[in-house]
Structure formats: C-alpha cells, structure tokens
Amino acid sequence: MTALSLDRNMLDMRRGACPALSAPMMTGDGLLARVALTDAITPAQLAELCRLARRHGNGILDISARGNLQVRGLSETSAPLLDAEVRALNLPLRDGLAVETPPLAGIDGTEIADPRPLAEAIRQGAREIIGLAPKMSVVVDGGGRLRLSDLLADIRLVAVCADEGVRWMLLLGGTEATGRVFNVLRETEAVSATLAALRKLGEMGARARGRDLAAGLPANGAPGLPASPFGAFRVSDSLFAAGIGPTFGQTNAENLIALCGEAERLGIQSLKPAFDHSLLFFATQSACEALAAFAANNGFVTSPSDPRSAIAACSGSPACNSAAIATHELAARAAQDCGDLLDGSFKLHVTGCTKGCAHPEPSALALCGTAAGLSLITQGKAGDEPFASVAFADTNNSLRRIADLVRDERRAGENSAACLARLGPRRLAAAVMSGRP
Ligand code: SF4
Structure with a gap:
C-alpha cells in the first residue's frame, strides 16, 4: 500500500x-x-x-x-x-507480517533459545501468504527475563527444555496462558507448522484468526506473572x-x-x-x-512498583471522540489513592468506552466510561456485564472502597488479583454501594 x-x-x-x-x-x-x-x-x-x-x-x-x-x-x-x-x-x-520476539532476544543469557532465527524464517516464509487478517500476529518467545506471555497472538512459539534439547510449543490464539496447545516441535518443524497454519488462515479469509484453528485443543495454563520491563537491571556481564x-x-x-x-x-x-x-x-x-x-x-x-505501571488506560477524552471520560485523569487519581490495590498482580483497566483498546483481554477490575458515568467490571472485558455502575462524582470513593475491602480481606500471601477473584462481583458490588444513600 x-x-x-x-x-x-x-x-x-x-x-x-x-x-x-x-x-x-x-x-x-x-x-x-x-x-x-x-x-x-x-x-x-x-x-x-x-x-x-x-x-x-x-x-x-x-x-x-x-x-x-x-x-x-x-x-x-x-x-x-x-x-x-x-x-x-x-x-x-x-x-509484512508481525512476527514479534521479546525485547532482549539474543542478548539475554537466561533465555532458553534465541528466537530470532525462527522469527526471521517465519517472516520470510510468510511473504508469499496472502489473505491474512490485518492484525495477524506471531510471537516467538525464547524464554528469559522479559517474556511476551501477556500479549495476544494468533500463533505463539514458546521455547521449552526437553530431555532431547530445546523444543518449541506451538500455541493457537490467546495469551500464553489462554492459548491452545497445538504441539511441541523441533525448530524446523515449528517453522513449517507455523507457516502451514498461516496458509490455512489465509485460505479461510481475512477474518480468520489463530483461535479459529484451536477447536478442541487444551489451554496451556498460567505461566506465572511475567517480569516488568521497568527499572534498571543487568542483561549480561557487561550490559545493563x-x-x-x-x-x-x-x-x-x-x-x-x-x-x-x-x-x-x-x-x-x-x-x-x-x-x-x-x-x-x-x-x-x-x-x-x-x-x-x-x-x-x-x-x-x-519502577515495577510504580502503581501507574499496573494501569492500562486508553487515550480517553479529549484525544478520542468515542471516550466518555478523561481516562488519564482517572487513572492518575487511582494510582495516587489506591497504590496498595495496584500490586502488579493485575492491570486495572481504565477505558473511555466499551471497545477497550488498552486491554483487549479480561481484567480483574475494569472501569469503563458510559454516558451516565462509570461501569465497574470484574474478571471481564470492558463491554461485559458490570457488577456496579456509579456516577462520575463517585468514582474515586468507589475505587477506594474496593481497595479497602481488598486490604481488609486479603489472606496471607494472597495478591490483589487472587483476592478480587475470590471476593467476586457480589462482595465488590456491596463494597461499592456501602455508605451510599
Ligand atoms: S477504548 Fe474507546 S475511548 Fe478508549 S481509545 Fe479506544 S475507542 Fe477511544
């Protein structure tokens, strides 16, 4: 073009x-x-x-x-x-096709394998494939300090250590946790299987995505919290x-x-x-x-402990015409007032409308602007059923009440994400409504 x-x-x-x-x-x-x-x-x-x-x-x-x-x-x-x-x-x-590798690929002494040769082979092989969805993406993750586990990918190759040496797990759709396991392969097989899947998706049309090939396959399961890229850290003996x-x-x-x-x-x-x-x-x-x-x-x-790094906020008002709220103002206030809730175990999703540009995956807690005020959603996407709806003026108090509930109810060793999941929508709704007429 x-x-x-x-x-x-x-x-x-x-x-x-x-x-x-x-x-x-x-x-x-x-x-x-x-x-x-x-x-x-x-x-x-x-x-x-x-x-x-x-x-x-x-x-x-x-x-x-x-x-x-x-x-x-x-x-x-x-x-x-x-x-x-x-x-x-x-x-x-x-x-051409988005084939992404972690930012420290090839220079990270802790990675299982350098993903760049596979990524390049897939990039080259995909040049002749037509008909793919515009947002089609492939992630090739060799492990190491900074992982791409939370990014959505149509096809994901993850390096794993096997008795026979390095193998690549091929996942379809979702994040590393929610993606479906297709197979565990050698390097050359991983490239050809990825290209075969891309060809099939191209034949299915520009709306087809990786998840469409995943029917009946098992989910991979949570790989654990990925490390934050923020802060100063050692990459190798001589490089920070x-x-x-x-x-x-x-x-x-x-x-x-x-x-x-x-x-x-x-x-x-x-x-x-x-x-x-x-x-x-x-x-x-x-x-x-x-x-x-x-x-x-x-x-x-x-710093990874900066509460702002635990918030995913879209551009919001006034930058985006679709926005019902000034997301950055709201997010800044949340970071200031609710640092204890924002422990890095989840992303607080602050979105100007139900499209949810900043966080396409479900979040433990999302605040979504509406014409009437704000919807609060737990374990869902911006457009999912809210557990409470509040006026703009009540936003900060509502969030503070949720943060107080999590602080009071948190069990030993439990992070905010796990606590929010355990409390569930009814307890959260009751906390938001408490103290209101
Ligand atoms: S989520 Fe809605 S308000 Fe936010 S940037 Fe996307 S379209 Fe605009």
Whole structure:
C-alpha cells in the first residue's frame, strides 16, 4: 500500500483496525500512524521521530502495549509526509507480517533459545501468504527475563527444555496462558507448522484468526506473572538496561526529546521500544541508573512498583471522540489513592468506552466510561456485564472502597488479583454501594 492510498476503509474507526505507518487509522484526535521496529535504534533517531511527530502530527506519541511507537494527530495531508520522512531515516522498520520476539532476544543469557532465527524464517516464509487478517500476529518467545506471555497472538512459539534439547510449543490464539496447545516441535518443524497454519488462515479469509484453528485443543495454563520491563537491571556481564515508560503509554514529543538528549549525553547508543508501554535503553550500569533517575524526575515510570505501571488506560477524552471520560485523569487519581490495590498482580483497566483498546483481554477490575458515568467490571472485558455502575462524582470513593475491602480481606500471601477473584462481583458490588444513600 502506498502513502497516498488513504482510502476510506483506512480512515474509519472500525473495531480491530490496525494503524500502520502507511495506513493510519482515524482516532478522536486525527489519524494515528504506527512505527513498528524490528531492532534497536539510537536516541538521536528516536528524537528525530519525535520532531517528525511534532511537525506532522499534534506532537503526542504513544508507546503501545506491544511496544510500537504511535504518532497521533496526523491529517490526510501530513500522514503521507510523515510516512516518507520516517522511511528516509532508514530505521529497522517492520515490513509484512508481525512476527514479534521479546525485547532482549539474543542478548539475554537466561533465555532458553534465541528466537530470532525462527522469527526471521517465519517472516520470510510468510511473504508469499496472502489473505491474512490485518492484525495477524506471531510471537516467538525464547524464554528469559522479559517474556511476551501477556500479549495476544494468533500463533505463539514458546521455547521449552526437553530431555532431547530445546523444543518449541506451538500455541493457537490467546495469551500464553489462554492459548491452545497445538504441539511441541523441533525448530524446523515449528517453522513449517507455523507457516502451514498461516496458509490455512489465509485460505479461510481475512477474518480468520489463530483461535479459529484451536477447536478442541487444551489451554496451556498460567505461566506465572511475567517480569516488568521497568527499572534498571543487568542483561549480561557487561550490559545493563533501563526500562522507562511514559505515564499510561503516552507523552509529548518534548519530554521524549529531552529523555533522548540526556541518554546521548550519558553516552547511551541503543534503545528499543518494548511491551508494557516501555522503552529499554542499553548501556553501562551507571549510565542506565543515571538515565532512570533523570526519567523519574521528569515524570516517567521507572519502577515495577510504580502503581501507574499496573494501569492500562486508553487515550480517553479529549484525544478520542468515542471516550466518555478523561481516562488519564482517572487513572492518575487511582494510582495516587489506591497504590496498595495496584500490586502488579493485575492491570486495572481504565477505558473511555466499551471497545477497550488498552486491554483487549479480561481484567480483574475494569472501569469503563458510559454516558451516565462509570461501569465497574470484574474478571471481564470492558463491554461485559458490570457488577456496579456509579456516577462520575463517585468514582474515586468507589475505587477506594474496593481497595479497602481488598486490604481488609486479603489472606496471607494472597495478591490483589487472587483476592478480587475470590471476593467476586457480589462482595465488590456491596463494597461499592456501602455508605451510599
Ligand atoms: S477504548 Fe478508549 S481509545 Fe479506544 S475507542 Fe474507546 S475511548 Fe477511544
């Protein structure tokens, strides 16, 4: 697709539409274009991207839950210009099918296997496959410190240690926990089985997804809580990383340019956008720690214990026309008032409407804006049946009552997610209603 092919199909706000660099999607604040990278870039290159976002868009950038950069507020005239100027930067842009690997793939001494050769073989093999859904994604996860377990994938290959050596578990649909186990295979078999599944999905049409091949297969089960990308940590003997993220995945170009400037000043030469709305900067321990301190002082999330990192909030009002609430304001207040509830065991989903862009999977607790106020949902998606509905004015009190209930009822060793699940919708509804006329 060319830069100028912004036909109406690309400009609608259909559910599931996937913004890409050359095919941006309409949102409440204009067109949104995605810059998906396959490798690290320099801080200077990210700063240049930010300048382009300021020149052609409204200067707001997202780092998505999957670790893609998104430029907001483009027009039909400026989107093709952004496309051309980003391409002229010669960045490692992803082309074709989304085949994702963990951000530390190939440099993480604790991974079971380097997933990059498999990912590349699948990317190459998939070039000739036509008819796939626009949002089709393959995850190849070699294990290690930072896993992609919580990302949805149509097809997922997960490295496992077997007596005979490394094998790859092929899962269909869902997250690593909810995906269905197709088989456990050798490396070459894993590539050909993945390509065969993609061919079958292509033949089934552009609406077919990985889960459509999974009927009757068993779910994999929970792999445990994946590690957070935030904070400064050791990657190998000589390499550290600093995981830094803008609040709720969104920032303005100036803030990001300042962060990149400081990274350059500290001699940092390499960074990758990563999952959970993060940026991983790679350097020495002292440079990573100094950059994390600078970022913390400038409002970025720099620690897994920061309650903001436990909230998935969509753009909300005023950025999105569909939003009934200012999600970021609400989420900031929740982080401030309910840090004890936000222990990292679940993502508090704060969404401006039932589409639930920020968290397509069910959440232990979701707050969804409606015309009348707010719906509260437990163990569900934004559009699922709420256990309570409250007026805007009652939002903070309601959330505080839930946090108080969890604090009082929490059993020894129990995290917030498990406690919320045990309490269930009736107890949560009773807590929300308590103290109300
Ligand atoms: S979930 Fe949020 S960002 Fe997505 S359409 Fe609704 S209000 Fe807009």
